[in-house]
Amino acid sequence: MIAGRLAANNDGCFGLLSGRTGARQIMDHTAEKPLVIRMIQNEVREAAAKLGRKGEVVISDPDAVVELFDIYPANEWMAMETEHETPQMLFGNFWLEGELCILFADTNMGKSLLAVQLADSITRGEPIAPFTLGAEASPVLYIDFELTGKQFEQRYTDGQNRYQFATEFYRGEYNQFNRASSHYQKLDRYVIEALTRGIKRTDARVLIIDNITCLRNGTESAGAALLLMKELKKLKTRHGVSILVLAHTPKRNPRLPLSRNDLQGSKMLINFCDSAFAMGESHSVLGQRYLKQIKQRSTAETYGADNICLAQLERHHGFLKFVFTGNDCEKNHLRDASRQERERMHREANKLSDEGLSQRQVAERLGLSVGSVNRMLNSQL
Structure with a gap:
C-alpha cells in the first residue's frame, strides 16, 4: 500500500512527500506482469493490510471470495451489450x-x-x-x-x-x-x-x-x-x-x-x-x-x-x-534536417555563442545536444 504525507507546492500542485513499499513492489514487476494482474495484486495487498491493522487473520478461502470476474456465455455478453447505447x-x-x-x-x-x-x-x-x-x-x-x-x-x-x-x-x-x-x-x-x-x-x-x-x-x-x-x-x-x-x-x-x-x-x-x-x-x-x-x-x-x-x-x-x-x-x-537547415542552425549557434551564451545554454535554446553545439562551434560552414 502506498502511503505518504500530502502537500501542495507554491503553484498549488499536489505531491506526495514520501512513499512506501507498494509502488516499489509494483515497479519491480512492471516488465513481468500484465497491467490487470498488477491491479489485482495491489488490491489484494491493500485488503490484507486493512485486515491486519484490525488484528484479523488473513485466511485463504475460495468460497468466501467476492466474485472477481463477471462470467457469462459469449452470446449472453453480445445480447447484454446490444441493450447499451453506442458511445457518441x-x-x-x-x-x-x-x-x-x-x-x-x-x-x-x-x-x-x-x-x-x-x-x-x-x-x-x-x-x-x-x-x-x-x-x-x-x-x-x-x-x-x-x-x-x-x-x-x-x-x-x-x-x-x-x-x-x-x-x-x-x-x-x-x-x-x-x-x-x-x-x-x-x-x-x-x-x-x-x-x-x-x-x-x-x-x-x-x-x-x-x-x-x-x-x-x-x-x-x-x-x-x-x-x-x-x-x-x-x-x-x-x-x-x-x-x-x-x-x-x-x-x-x-x-x-x-x-x-x-x-x-x-x-x-x-x-x-x-x-x-x-x-x-x-x-x-x-x-x-x-x-x-x-x-x-x-x-x-x-x-x-x-x-x-x-x-x-x-x-x-x-x-x-x-x-x-x-x-x-x-x-x-517536422523540422527539416537538410543541409539548408543545418547551415541555419550553425549560424544561429555561432550568433548565440558570440552573445555570450554557454554551449549548454545554446543547446537548450536550439533544442540540440551539447555535443552537437560543440561540433558546430568548432567547425566551419
Whole structure:
C-alpha cells in the first residue's frame, strides 16, 4: 500500500512527500506482469493490510471470495451489450463518450485552449468543424490547475468583448486556502474524492483535468501512475462521465514524429487510458499546430501520421480558439534536417555563442545536444 504525507507546492500542485513499499513492489514487476494482474495484486495487498491493522487473520478461502470476474456465455455478453447505447463522438474519432482520454503536448502549444474549446463545444452541443459531435449538450466540469481566475478572464476578453460561456460550463481551480484533511494519506484518494464532489455538485457528464503534471510526483513511477489511472477509471465508470486529461511532453526531437513515447511520465498512463491524441508544432508554417491520434480502442485510426489535422489559432468575439484548415502528412511539418537547415542552425549557434551564451545554454535554446553545439562551434560552414 502506498502511503505518504500530502502537500501542495507554491503553484498549488499536489505531491506526495514520501512513499512506501507498494509502488516499489509494483515497479519491480512492471516488465513481468500484465497491467490487470498488477491491479489485482495491489488490491489484494491493500485488503490484507486493512485486515491486519484490525488484528484479523488473513485466511485463504475460495468460497468466501467476492466474485472477481463477471462470467457469462459469449452470446449472453453480445445480447447484454446490444441493450447499451453506442458511445457518441465528443470530438470526432479523437474522443468518444465514456472514454478516459489523454491530450498531450509541449508547453505553450495551446492544449489548454483546445480543452476549453472542447468544453465550450460540448456544453453548447455545437461541434468543432469539421469533427463530429454526436452527444447531446451536457454539463462540463473543467478543473484548472494552470490559470488563476483573472488569467482565465483575460484570456477570453479582447478588450471590448468578454466571451459568454454556456451556463453549464463549470470551471474549478485549486483552493489555495484549503488544508488537506488528515484522513487522507493518499494523493489519488484525496483528489478523487474532491473530483467526485465536484461532479455531483455540477451534475457534469464530462470532466476535463488541466493538467495531470500537477500530480507530477505521482505519475513518474509505474506504481503511482497505476493507482492514479485506476482511480480515474473508477470515477469514470461509477459516475458515467467522459474524462479528458491534459499532459505535457518531455524535451523531444522535433525531427521525429509524435508517438506514445512523448507522453511525460510513466508508460502506465498511455497503457491505461482508452484513447490519446497529441498536439504538435508545424515547422513548415509559422504558428500552425497539428493534431495526431496516438491511441484508440473504439474506432479505427483516422488521423495518423499520413492524415494529421492542421489548425491555426484565431480569436472571434473574445474567444481564442483553433480553426482547423485541412489535413497533411506529418513528415511535411517536422523540422527539416537538410543541409539548408543545418547551415541555419550553425549560424544561429555561432550568433548565440558570440552573445555570450554557454554551449549548454545554446543547446537548450536550439533544442540540440551539447555535443552537437560543440561540433558546430568548432567547425566551419
